[in-house]
Amino acid sequence: MTKAVIRVLPTLTTPETTDGWRSRARCRGIDPVIFHPVNEDDADEAKAICALCPVQEACLEYAIAAREKDGVWGGLTSRERRRVIRRRRRSA
Numbered sequence: 001m002t003k004a005v006i007r008v009l010p011t012l013t014t015p016e017t018t019d020g021w022r023s024r025a026r027c028r029g030i031d032p033v034i035f036h037p038v039n040e041d042d043a044d045e046a047k048a049i050c051a052l053c054p055v056q057e058a059c060l061e062y063a064i065a066a067r068e069k070d071g072v073w074g075g076l077t078s079r080e081r082r083r084v085i086r087r088r089r090r091s092a
C-alpha cells in the first residue's frame with residue numbers, strides 16, 4: 001500500500017515569501033510522493049527536479065527556517081538540511 005503524503009507548499013506571509021517563490025516552484029503539479037521518498041537515498045528524482053528549480057535557494061531557506069522535518073526541499077533531504085544547520089551554527 002502506498003502511503004499517502006500530503007505536501008503543502010508553505011503559506012507564510014512574510015515579505016520574503018508572499019507571492020514570490022511558491023508560484024514559481026518547479027514541483028508544482030508534480031506528484032508530491034516524489035519529494036517524500038521512503039528512504040533518503042532514493043531522493044535522486046526529487047533532487048533532479050530541484051536542481052533546475054528557479055527558487056531552489058528560497059525553498060531551502062524556508063525549509064531550514066521552518067525546520068521542515070520531512071521531504072526534499074531546496075534540493076536537500078532532511079538529513080542534509082540538518083547538516084547545513086549544524087554547519088551554520090558552528091560558523092556563527
Ligand code: SF4
Nearest residue numbers: 025027050053059074
Ligand atoms: S527547490 Fe524543489 S522542492 Fe523547492 S520549490 Fe523547487 S522543485 Fe519544489
